[in-house]
Amino acid sequence: MARSNISKLKVLVTRPIPEIGLNVLKEANYDLIINSTNRPLKPSELKHMAKNVDAILCFLTDTIDKDVIEAAGPNLKIISTYSTGYEHIDVIEAKKRNIKIGYTGNILTQTTADLAFGLVLCVGRRIVEADNLVKAGKWKYGWCPDLMVGTDVHGKTLGIIGMGKIGTEIARRALGFGMKIIYTNRTSIARPNLINLFPNFTDIKYSELSELASRSDYVIVCCSLNKDSYHLVDKEFISQMKKTAFLINIARGKIVNQKDLIAALKKKIITGAALDVYEEEPLSKNNQLLKMKNVVLLPHIGSASTETRNKMSERAALNIVNVLQGSDEKALLIN
Numbered sequence: 429m430a431r432s433n434i435s436k437l438k439v440l441v442t443r444p445i446p447e448i449g450l451n452v453l454k455e456a457n458y459d460l461i462i463n464s465t466n467r468p469l470k471p472s473e474l475k476h477m478a479k480n481v482d483a484i485l486c487f488l489t490d491t492i493d494k495d496v497i498e499a500a501g502p503n504l505k506i507i508s509t510y511s512t513g514y515e516h517i518d519v520i521e522a523k524k525r526n527i528k529i530g531y532t533g534n535i536l537t538q539t540t541a542d543l544a545f546g547l548v549l550c551v552g553r554r555i556v557e558a559d560n561l562v563k564a565g566k567w568k569y570g571w572c573p574d575l576m577v578g579t580d581v582h583g584k585t586l587g588i589i590g591m592g593k594i595g596t597e598i599a600r601r602a603l604g605f606g607m608k609i610i611y612t613n614r615t616s617i618a619r620p621n622l623i624n625l626f627p628n629f630t631d632i633k634y635s636e637l638s639e640l641a642s643r644s645d646y647v648i649v650c651c652s653l654n655k656d657s658y659h660l661v662d663k664e665f666i667s668q669m670k671k672t673a674f675l676i677n678i679a680r681g682k683i684v685n686q687k688d689l690i691a692a693l694k695k696k697i698i699t700g701a702a703l704d705v706y707e708e709e710p711l712s713k714n715n716q717l718l719k720m721k722n723v724v725l726l727p728h729i730g731s732a733s734t735e736t737r738n739k740m741s742e743r744a745a746l747n748i749v750n751v752l753q754g755s756d757e758k759a760l761l762i763n
């Protein structure tokens with residue numbers, strides 16, 4: 429699909445990606461415009477660099493709105509995001525112009541589920557707090573009857589908000605730890621499908637959101653962000669949680685009303701929280717969460733394993749090559 433014998437197809441890569449994906453693009457002999465600074469481009473920079481490109485490889489830190497799409501111009505055929513979520517892309521505008529949107533689909537499901545379950549263990553058993561204590565030289569008396577006493581994980585109830593691919597994999601891990609599972613989902617999962625997914629079906633039950641709040645020892649948010657899930661976890665939800673419970677969010681920050689969560693943590697309405705995502709990323713230096721002992725805070729690293737990031741890089745690049753070569757069926761597209 430070369431425009432002429434001399435002009436190469438132009439691809440904008442908005443941040444550095446692992447070598448494997450870059451090689452895919454290099455082998456296809458594109459003219460690569462790469463932001464190699466690792467800092468997200470400002471909207472004005474993004475618009476400038478996107479001019480006349482045939483494809484954009486972007487990240488969830490880039491807002492690909494109508495302005496950017498318009499700035500790119502009529503050559504733009506595909507926006508390929510190095511993520512599973514694509515709420516940062518104006519899907520309607522892209523569809524209107526017949527621009528394809530590529531994403532990384534299920535590549536990161538297992539890796540994100542690993543991290544999610546890690547957070548359950550971390551917050552319940554105070555792993556980060558205990559590590560900090562030892563490293564700060566505050567471990568005084570060896571074994572201690574009341575040192576860093578936490579909450580069990582086995583035998584407890586895990587409430588999963590959003591039983592999609594990641595939710596299902598978290599449930600699988602939780603069953604291995606002897607937890608009971610209750611879940612909510614936008615669409616109810618048919619019993620035969622549930623039995624298929626979990627032969628040990630007795631320990632997994634559907635529940636309404638408020639029942640999930642009041643019965644869970646650990647609530648984990650793993651649904652996608654949309655107009656129905658925006659601030660789904662708010663003051664009302666948290667006020668129904670057990671005083672001994674923990675909230676974990678590995679999905680999107682805007683699903684949890686952060687102000688309400690901070691207020692609840694301060695008043696000890698729940699025992700703690702573990703967050704990988706926030707309403708604003710990165711957190712500002714004066715965010716109150718940073719001073720709280722009863723929270724574990726991660727910098728949005730759900731998919732951050734070398735293996736998975738390599739696969740994401742390759743997939744995001746292949747989506748571009750596939751679409752630019754007219755083999756859409758080989759690409760992972762949302763449209």
Ligand code: DGY
Nearest residue numbers: 510511512513730731
């Ligand atoms: C995604 O892909 O949506 C994650 O949040 C980032 O890896």
